[in-house]
Amino acid sequence: MEHFVTMKDKTETEILQLxxxxxxxSQKGVNPLQEQYFAANLFFEPSTRTKMSFVVAERKLGIEPLDFMTDVSSVTKGESIYDTAKTFESIGANFIVLRHQQENIANQLAESLSIPVINAGDGTGEHPTQSLLDLVTIYQEFKQFSGLKVVIAGDIKHSRVARSNAIALSTLGCEVYLTGKDEWHDESLPYHYVSMDEAIEIADVLMLLRIQHERHQDQFNLYQESYLEKYGLTVEREANMKKHAIILHPAPVNRGVEIDTKLVECERSRIFKQMKNGVVARMAVIETLLNQGGNFNEENFNKRQANIG
Structure with a gap:
């Protein structure tokens, strides 16, 4: 694996290995890498969980994050994203972590740079490391993927999380369903749409999404429209979920909009566990990419860690 920019080109084996x-x-920990590595975390959009979990993941691996802030960078002088990334490559960054509002930009950089590129979210395109941490959370719960019914609920049309997860979950053998306002359907995704009440009945995993206000042309008052009652997870709906079903959300959570605030930390919720898994998921990706650009081999990694220890 040379880059991690999309779930579209990942096989079932590759995803399962990660x-x-x-x-x-998450169970055993990992020793820092012996070689010196530098990470260029290029975040052109606001981020808390993704950016900070990458920093923690890098430091746990003994990697030095290179500081970057758009408002004090040469971007303000008109420098292109390519030239910015190329600069970090030239001064010794070993990989790029990129979040940007332009869809497909991570793919374009991956084709142009000689170092690995990790997509940390590209517009309405994809968010593969968020998908991976969601998969880790599901795996820890069910120990399998095949046959699980997963419903992704909310702003499907504008969600890169929805896209990456739908692709990865399908690859792993899950039955994927979508639900949301009609205007937010994405017909390019070949999955069946259900109502929120139907979703509650069938879901083993209910994956809620934040409404992507920053990507909407028309703004609306969510509370006046009673979004929670029509399309969100209310206390009444949660009571009708399967006994073993779990709730996921990539966060940030709009309490009282897509989910009743009482349910954010309820017994079914794995929202904060997802955040915890964000660190180990990103450690796994980084570790794999730094394995001399080769394919991940768990046995070899375990042997290396045993030798280091």
Whole structure:
């Protein structure tokens, strides 16, 4: 694996290897890498969970994050994203972590740079590391993917999380369903739409989404429209979920909009566990990419860690 920019080109085996490696790290930990590495975290959009979990993941691996802030960078002088990334490559960054509002920009950089590129979210395109941490959370719960019914609920049309997860979950053998306002359907995704009440009945995993206000042309008052009652997870709906079903959300959570605030930390919720898994998932990706650009081999990694220890 040379880059991690999309779930579209990942096989079932590749995804499972990353999931299992991340789970292994969560259980056993990992020793820092012996070689010196530098990470260029290029975040052109606001981020809390993704950016900070990458920083923690990098430091746990003994990697030095290179500081970057758009408002004090040469971007303000008109420098292109390519030239910015090329600059970090030239001064010694070993990989790029990129979040940007332009869809497909991570793919374009991956084709142009000689160092690995990790997509940390590209517009309405994809968010593959968020998908991976979601998969790790599901794996820890069910120990399998095949046959699980997963419903992704909310602003499907504008969600890069929805896209990456739908692709990855399908690859792993899950039955994927979508639900949301009619205007937010994405017909390019070949999955069946259900109502929120139907979703509650069938879901083993209910994956809620934040409404992407920054990507909407028309703004609306969510509370006046009673979004929660029509399309969100209310206390009444949660009571009708399957006994073993879990709730996921990539966050930030709009309490009282897509989910009743009482349910954010309820017994079914794995929202903060997802955040915790964000560190190990990103450690697994980084570790894999730094394996001399080769394919991940869990046995070799375990041997290397045993030698280091």
């Amino acid at each position: 999931v299992r490696r991340a789970h292994h790290i």
